[in-house]
Amino acid sequence: xxxxxxxLPGYVLRRASVSMMEAFKARLAPIGLRxxxxxxxxxxxxxxxxxxSDLVTALAIQRANMTPLVARLVARGLVSKLRLDxxxxxxxxxxxxxxxxxxxxxxxxxxxADVIAQIPLDMRDKVLPVLxxxxxxxxxxxx
Amino acid sequence: xxxxxxxLPGYVLRRASVSMMEAFKARLAPIGLRxxxxxxxxxxxxxxxxxxSDLVTALAIQRANMTPLVARLVARGLVSKLRLDxxxxxxxxxxxxxxxxxxxxxxxxxxxADVIAQIPLDMRDKVLPVLxxxxxxxxxxxx
DNA sequence: TATTGTTATACTCTATAACTATA
DNA sequence: TATAGTTATAGAGTATAACAATA
Numbered sequence: 001x002x003x004x005x006x007x008l009p010g011y012v013l014r015r016a017s018v019s020m021m022e023a024f025k026a027r028l029a030p031i032g033l034r035x036x037x038x039x040x041x042x043x044x045x046x047x048x049x050x051x052x053s054d055l056v057t058a059l060a061i062q063r064a065n066m067t068p069l070v071a072r073l074v075a076r077g078l079v080s081k082l083r084l085d086x087x088x089x090x091x092x093x094x095x096x097x098x099x100x101x102x103x104x105x106x107x108x109x110x111x112x113a114d115v116i117a118q119i120p121l122d123m124r125d126k127v128l129p130v131l132x133x134x135x136x137x138x139x140x141x142x143x
Numbered sequence: 144x145x146x147x148x149x150x151l152p153g154y155v156l157r158r159a160s161v162s163m164m165e166a167f168k169a170r171l172a173p174i175g176l177r178x179x180x181x182x183x184x185x186x187x188x189x190x191x192x193x194x195x196s197d198l199v200t201a202l203a204i205q206r207a208n209m210t211p212l213v214a215r216l217v218a219r220g221l222v223s224k225l226r227l228d229x230x231x232x233x234x235x236x237x238x239x240x241x242x243x244x245x246x247x248x249x250x251x252x253x254x255x256a257d258v259i260a261q262i263p264l265d266m267r268d269k270v271l272p273v274l275x276x277x278x279x280x281x282x283x284x285x286x
Numbered sequence: 287t288a289t290t291g292t293t294a295t296a297c298t299c300t301a302t303a304a305c306t307a308t309a
Numbered sequence: 310t311a312t313a314g315t316t317a318t319a320g321a322g323t324a325t326a327a328c329a330a331t332a
Contacts, residue, residue, distance in 0.1 A: 001197060004189040004248075005182070008255055010163050012274040015203070017160030019281035020153050026285065036322075039148070046147040053290060054144060060158070065323065067292055087290040087331045105147075111284070112151055118280035123273055130266055130273040131155040137261035138162035141254070142169065179299075196313060208300065210315055230308045230313040 013134060020115070027107050031100065036061065036069060038104050041093070044079060045101035049090035073097070156277060163258070170250050174243065179204065179212055181247050184236070187222060188244035192233035216240070 005011035021035065028038055039059050044050055052070060056063050070091065073079040078097035081089040093101055119127060148154035164178065171181055182202050187193055195213060199206050213234065216222040221240035224232040236244055262270060 001193070001201065002189040003201070004185050007271065008251065009258060009270050009274060010167055010251075010255055011182075012271065012278060013156075013160050013163055016274050016278035016281060017156050018203070019278055019285065020156055023281050023285040024153055034321075039154075042147050046145040050144070051290080058144065058146065060161070061322090062324065063291065064293080064325080085290095085332075089291085108151065108153075112153055114284045115152060115277070115280045118283045119276050123269075123276055126266075126269045126273050127152050127277065128150065128155065130269050131152060131159050133262050133266055134258070134270065135155060135159035135162055137258045138159060138166050140261045141257045142162065142166040177298075194313080199313095204299090205301070206314065207302080207316080214315095228309075228313095232314085 009134070023115075024108075024111050027111055028104070031103050031107060033100070033104060037073060038108075040066075040069060040073065041078065041097065041101050041104055042108070044091045045093055045098070045105075048092045049082065049084075051084065051088045051090060053088070055091070152277070166258075167251075167254050170254055171247070174246050174250060176243070176247060180216060181251075183209075183212060183216065184221065184240065184244050184247055185251070187234050188236055188241070188248075191235045192225065192227075194227065194231050194233060196231070198234070 025035055028035060033041065036059075040055055043055055043058060047054070052066050053063070055061070055070075056066050061069070070079065070081075074081065077094055078100055079091055080094055081091060084090045116124060116127075168178055171178060176184065179202075183198055186198055186201060190197070195209050196206070198204070198213075199209050204212070213222065213224075217224065220237055221243055222234055223237055224234060227233045259267060259270075
């Protein structure tokens, strides 16, 4: 069979990403987190008091989709909202959220370490630069 | 704001992929193709007579999801099914499908060329090797 | 007027199970 | 028994528009 995609960076990028997400999600499931939830939890954990609108910008998740996402974390007692002013709320982790955030970080680190371990030694220092260049290139091409 | 994801290949891989897909989809929309449809069309175009089960393997799309996808292309007069045996059908492009496939290839090539043009010269030959290594690494980690 | 957050809704892709028909 | 394809259904993520309340 002829593979018309083998030489296409865009296609290989996508397949790599999907495969990576699959592996990562499999590690998140046992600790009760979806992918998007984990990114929100980690970002609040690293930035106590962050507002939803900052999460939206940093994670490129739409406002309208962030609302139920955060609401789920609040409902589970992982995050609480602090009134900042009449329209903004600062998000912080509860103790329970802190614990889960620490666990999530462990999971992330294990995942990333296992991935890196599979990358040939001479390529490892190229991984982040190449990915950042691709990200930037895609953004440029979009404009 | 502290960005806990900046050094994580898995995260940057995903953001790059999402951004790349967004740019690509924007180019496909004017020719009336979704992303998954374009991959199916291109793969049939490169492999006349291919069976659905081969598409499923090559593109990592589930059987159950391939059925309506192919059905849409057939309904649009882009693809036709040839009986191979009682349970398999060979897929081929119609003339209309051929034309659209050619157009899609042009779109893909323009997209990839524009992306590559944004990658610093000294990094270009690292892009595919790094992406393939990441794809493979993710597959390994999943097992 | 612009920003923050919410609600409602629809779309795309994906995931799973059960089913028919055929090899 | 295993394979090819289908049907039905649910889930996760995303996209858009309209809205209230506040800066």
